[in-house]
Amino acid sequence: MTSKLYISAQEVAERAGVSRSAVSRTFTPGASVAPETRRRVMEAAEALGYQVNHLARGLMRNESGIVCLIVSEVATPYRSALLSMLTQKLQNVGKVAMLVNTDRSDGSVDRALKQAIRYRADASIIMSGLPDKSITQLCLKNGQRLVLINRDDDQAGPLRINLDDYEAAARVVTAFARAGCRRLAFANSQAGTPSLMAREHGFVDAAKRLGLEAIVERYGWTGYGAGQVLAQRLLTRQDRPDAVFCATDLLACGFMDAARRQFSISIPDQLCVAGFDDIEQASWTSYDLTTFAQPVDVIANEAVRWLEDNRPQQPTRIQLHANLVWRGSIRGG
Amino acid sequence: MTSKLYISAQEVAERAGVSRSAVSRTFTPGASVAPETRRRVMEAAEALGYQVNHLARGLMRNESGIVCLIVSEVATPYRSALLSMLTQKLQNVGKVAMLVNTDRSDGSVDRALKQAIRYRADASIIMSGLPDKSITQLCLKNGQRLVLINRDDDQAGPLRINLDDYEAAARVVTAFARAGCRRLAFANSQAGTPSLMAREHGFVDAAKRLGLEAIVERYGWTGYGAGQVLAQRLLTRQDRPDAVFCATDLLACGFMDAARRQFSISIPDQLCVAGFDDIEQASWTSYDLTTFAQPVDVIANEAVRWLEDNRPQQPTRIQLHANLVWRGSIRGG
DNA sequence: ATCGCTTTTGCAAGCGTGTGCAAATGCTGC
DNA sequence: GCAGCATTTGCACACGCTTGCAAAAGCGAT
Structure with a gap:
């Protein structure tokens, strides 16, 4: 009809x-x-x-104007913030975003990339998971640009945007030490993505360098609920930590709520907490969380700029600085 | 190259x-x-x-497989949750989502719809703003389906999905009254969208029916910061309200934080609070907010089902029920 | 082998656009 | 009026795919 x-x-x-x-x-x-x-x-x-008709135009020009955004857990504060930035900047340069949701299942990202190929996307931006090498090659061979955000991958060709997770973690150790904390802990999820692991290693290594012990606990996926469980586990130990670095702000929120409510711990007096991402909730007065800011704006800018750039694939690796946003969850400052 | x-x-x-x-x-x-x-x-x-090549296929079949999602403030919890649901369900039926961000500027939605037309999207789902009638007609005339979510518009043709905002607001008045509250207030943003206004009117009318006074305050846009300001305004009055219905959970979060921190008010003992949307943060223990759930899952299902349906445009109006999720921000229960 | 039937296959037209090329047009200065 | 040049225009082909139609192939029964 x-x-x-x-x-x-x-x-x-x-x-x-x-x-x-x-x-x-x-x-x-x-x-x-x-x-x-x-x-x-x-x-x-x-x-x-x-x-x-952009379908026909894309067919002729061999350039669809479509950029495929591949991402999981869209409803998460950090992800949706990044997503929002990216779509806006893409629109500004006349491109349009195709959103493909992935899940944890195997080959999810590969399927997404195939979708991108079918629509002859000019580029794909991957924010979660990692594609199979063969698919990556397929994309690149056909002139589809590829951007990996916070997904450390070795293959060249794609643009890789990363943060200085490892060094950032060291900086928070310094802050904890300056606040007089002695028993450090790192609260992580089990996801085991490169960024999360870099934060963990950076934290542990830096603590060791200062002669401090650093307990590591991992549980579940990166969300509020996991943060609560991590609090359970870490705060019931007899050598209860007096400073916790959470791999993510969401974890930190769950952790803080559990610490205050279930253990009546006062933050930052009895416990210093830091997070990562600087999601909006981190600035809410209930949390007032000291955390590292994902430079969402810069990430999006860099990605889009690189896509616009016609010169053949450049150096392809950008390391950005995660700024420490100082708030009230760590003493001193 | x-x-x-x-x-x-x-x-x-x-x-x-x-x-x-x-x-x-x-x-x-x-x-x-x-x-x-x-x-x-x-x-x-x-x-x-x-x-x-889906561009070529779309050209021939006159059916691109693309569905355009038109939305503003993507990074907001409720919006991103809905977005996530929709993209997933669309993928499940073999369609792909094109995401177009709108802002507050005039004609923003119209521009988005034109983009949808250019890519010959099979349908557009509008979650913010309202399109010009002429553009709407243009879409419909060419067989592009249109879905409006929580945007009350009179024109027929599109599918309109709405909540029973007005009735829901009445139910919260009942809950407040049962908790013994006498001085009711409604905290709204200035956005003035039909859903928000329906909640306001439903609240005021129901209060009147019970012989209770209901103060209304409006400020800024629908976010955390606005909630704080609204708390300032409402809680400094000498006839300070003992129950507040916030038009949105985000407003409620800001309101509660300000109430507790700046006014040392205990919730729900001295003040009952309710919100709307049931965003994830509403369930966080810091807020534990009694609120109405947006049936995100059902909304997405209905929208996708309607898009899949080949029969010519049906009744085109769906009214859904907003369930009251009872938590700790209202006494009793 | 032949017929009748169903299934499978190839041909070719068409979808709406971009663009190289050659023809047409306009303009300037004599 | 005409040569010389720059600008504008139309033709026709190409892009990669779907699909109606008719020809071909398979197959069981006579």
Whole structure:
């Protein structure tokens, strides 16, 4: 029951009394078309409600204008913030975002990338999971750009944007030490992604360097509930830590709530806490969490800039600095 | 510098020793192709890394498989939750989501819809703002389905999914009254969207019916910060309310934090609070907020089901029930 | 082998657009 | 009026796919 097809350039041409090429050129920036012709075409297009068919255009130009965003757990504060930034910046340069949700199942990311190929996306930006090498190669071979955000992968070709997780973790150890904390702990999820592990290692190593002990606990996935469980585990030990670095702000929120409610611990007096991501909730007065900011804005800028860049694939590795946002969950400062 | 083009059906056909049609049919569910032929095609396709070009397919079939999601403030908990649900369900039925971000500027939604038309999206789902009537007509005339979620609009044609905001607000008045509250207040943003206003009116009307006074305060947009300001305004009055219904959970979070921290008010002992949306944070122990659940799952199901439905546009109006999730921010229960 | 039937296959037209090329047009200066 | 040039225009092909149609192939029964 397809009522009526969309207006085509042909119809606009007829109404404007020009050839179809003229219509095409009118909507192609930088094409040669006389001002008067353009005006008449625009008028006819306006009247008929004509919109260039980007499917056909993409077919011809070999450039769809689509960028595929591959991400899991979209509803998570950090992810949705990044997503929002990316879609906005992409729109600003005339591209459009295709959103593909992945889950934890095997091959989820690969399936997403295949979808990207089917729609001949100009690029794919991967924010979760890791694609199979063969699929990655397939994308690159066909000129599809690839961006990996916070997914450390060795293969060259894609642009990889990462944070200085390892060094950041060391900085929080310093802060804890300066606050007079002696028994440090790291609360992590079991996800085991490179960024999370880098934070863990950076923290443990830095603590060791200062001659402090650092307990590590891992549980579940990276969410509020896991943070509560981690609090259970860490705060019931007899050598209860007096400082906890949570791998993620969400973990930190769960941790703090459990610490205060179930253990009546006062933060930061009896326990210093730090997180990572600087999600919006970290600034809420209930948490007032000292944390590292994901430079979401810069990440998106870099990604989009690289996609826009026509020179052949450049150095392809960007290391960004995670700024420590100082709030009230660590003493001193 | 487009290295090499993607594999085409032609190349697969040659390798498999069949015609191009056979390849096409192999990838068209329900098409007539002999098992042996299909096998050989699949083998060749696999070997060459062939993926059907959906741009071309969409061009022919007049059905792109793209659904356009039009939304603002993606990074907000409720919006991102809905977004996540929708993309997942769409993927499940073989469609792909195109995400278009809108802002507060005039014509933002119209521009988004034009983008949807350019890509010949099969449907658009609007979660914020309202399109111009002429654009709506343009979409409908060309067979593009339209779904409005929580955007009350009068024009027929689109599917409109709404909640029983007005009635829900009445139920919370009952709950407040049962808790012994006498001075009711409604904390709203200035956004003035139909859903928000329906909650406000439902609340005020129900209060009146019970012979209770209901103060209304509006400020800023619907976020945490606005909630804090609203607390300032409402809690400094001499006839300080003893129950507040916040139009949104985000407002409620800001409100509660301000109430506790700046005014040392204990919830729910001295003040009952309710919200709307049931975002994840509402269940965090710091808030433990009694609130109405947006049936995100049902909304997404209904939307997708309607899109899948081939029968010509049906009744096109769905009213869903917002369940009251009882937690600790209202006395009694 | 022949017929009648069903299943499978290839041909070719078409979807709406971009663009190289050659023809047409307009303009300037004599 | 005309040569010389720059600008604008139209033609026609290509992009990769689907699908109606008719030809071909398979197959069981006579």
